[in-house]
Amino acid sequence: MARLNVNPTRMVLTGLKKRLQMARRGHKLLKDKRDELMKKFLEIVRENKVLREEVEEKLKVVHSRFVMARAVMSSEIVEEALMFPKVEVSLKTYTRNIMSVDVPVLEFTTETGTEGDIYPYGFANTTAELDDAISTLSELTPKLLKLAEIEKSAQLLADEIEKTRRRVNALEYVLIPNLEETIKYIVMKLEENERSNLTRLMKVKDMMLEQAHGYGRSK
Amino acid sequence: MYKIGVIGEKDAVLGFISLGFSVFPVENREQAEKILAELAESNYAVIYITEQTAEKITEKINQYRERRFPAVIPIPGIQGSLGIGMQGVKKCVEKAVGADIIFNE
Numbered sequence: 351m352a353r354l355n356v357n358p359t360r361m362v363l364t365g366l367k368k369r370l371q372m373a374r375r376g377h378k379l380l381k382d383k384r385d386e387l388m389k390k391f392l393e394i395v396r397e398n399k400v401l402r403e404e405v406e407e408k409l410k411v412v413h414s415r416f417v418m419a420r421a422v423m424s425s426e427i428v429e430e431a432l433m434f435p436k437v438e439v440s441l442k443t444y445t446r447n448i449m450s451v452d453v454p455v456l457e458f459t460t461e462t463g464t465e466g467d468i469y470p471y472g473f474a475n476t477t478a479e480l481d482d483a484i485s486t487l488s489e490l491t492p493k494l495l496k497l498a499e500i501e502k503s504a505q506l507l508a509d510e511i512e513k514t515r516r517r518v519n520a521l522e523y524v525l526i527p528n529l530e531e532t533i534k535y536i537v538m539k540l541e542e543n544e545r546s547n548l549t550r551l552m553k554v555k556d557m558m559l560e561q562a563h564g565y566g567r568s569k
Numbered sequence: 570m571y572k573i574g575v576i577g578e579k580d581a582v583l584g585f586i587s588l589g590f591s592v593f594p595v596e597n598r599e600q601a602e603k604i605l606a607e608l609a610e611s612n613y614a615v616i617y618i619t620e621q622t623a624e625k626i627t628e629k630i631n632q633y634r635e636r637r638f639p640a641v642i643p644i645p646g647i648q649g650s651l652g653i654g655m656q657g658v659k660k661c662v663e664k665a666v667g668a669d670i671i672f673n674e
Contacts, residue, residue: 391665398658399671406650413647416584432586439589441571443614443638454637456614458573460589469587484587491588494644495573498615502640504658508665509635 354532358539366536370529377521384514387449391507398500405497408490415483422477431471431480437461437488441495451510453503456495571638574608576601577619581647585617598625605629605641613639619646620653 356362420428437460444455469484575585579594586592593608595601601622606629608616616639623630623643630641643654662671 388665392671395658395662395665395671398661399655402654402658406645406654409645410649412584413581413645413649416580417647420580429583432583435587435589437587437589439573441573441614443571445637452637454614454640483584487584488588494617494642495615498617498640498642501642501658502637504661505634506637508661511665 352528352531353535354528356532356536358536360540363533363536363540366529366533370526370533373521373525373529377518377526380514380518380521383449384511384518387451387507387511387514390448391504391511394500394507395504398497398504401493401497401500405490405493408486408493412483412487412490415479415486419477419479419483422479427476428480431476436469439491448503448507449510451506453506454499456499458491458495460491570612571614572612574613574616574639575618576604576608576616577622577644577646581619581621590617595622601626602629609633609639609641615639616641617644618642619644620651621646621648623653624651 354366356366439458439460442457442459444457445452446455447453469481573590575582575590575592576595578596582592582594591613593604595604601618605616605618605626618630618641620643630643633639633641643657645651645654659669659671663669
């Protein structure tokens, strides 16, 4: 591991120790965040999978009914029948905060002219297959929107998890080891200075004694 | 107030008109890209796009992955599911967890 390029002094040592403490705290917090995000993400993505399977299944049914309708009627009539929708969807969006990730919440209301009347055409020129297709599709609307909401949430959470994981790893495997090593280096350097200072002093003392009284410990 | 858009082949998306969604039938890649970009910049919170069309413009769709709106959601087209939607969910899991743990069960 690379040691940071700093001067081995006591002041730097204090600073580094503080930084290490901070890094450890940040690391712990981010790790907790990552774990919690993961928990939430797995919940959401499981739901996402189930919902998607269901929606795809249902849409298949709708499509096959449409194909049937189109086979029985001419495509002009089908298009004309569908051209002016009676139902109006208004969509409101809110945001929900999952571990500081803003995920969308969709709320929709449908407005029809008359209650329960979803068919935008008279029944004279169209067949029952088209009615079937439309009613199945309109039952599916809430599911479709739920799917959109959940799938987007899952994507946003996945991004956030990836970012958080990078940060956790950067702290755990780079910053914290670097700081630890630098601190160790400074401590050793300071101890070494201490020792060399001590020996120098002892040596000087001997030399002074030698000079003053003609005796000393060393010859 | 937000709107809901549907992009795809005419046959697959016509039905959505009756739900009050805004439907944009497209025939080729350029059209799809153009409409997607237009809708993303205007008031659309959700854009459903059929897998047959989504397949051609994956890169454009991925641009919107990290944004909160619009949510671009692939749905199966008239020829059935190509598995692109599921693939998206799977990728999401791989990105977050590092390995696919949902679909191997």
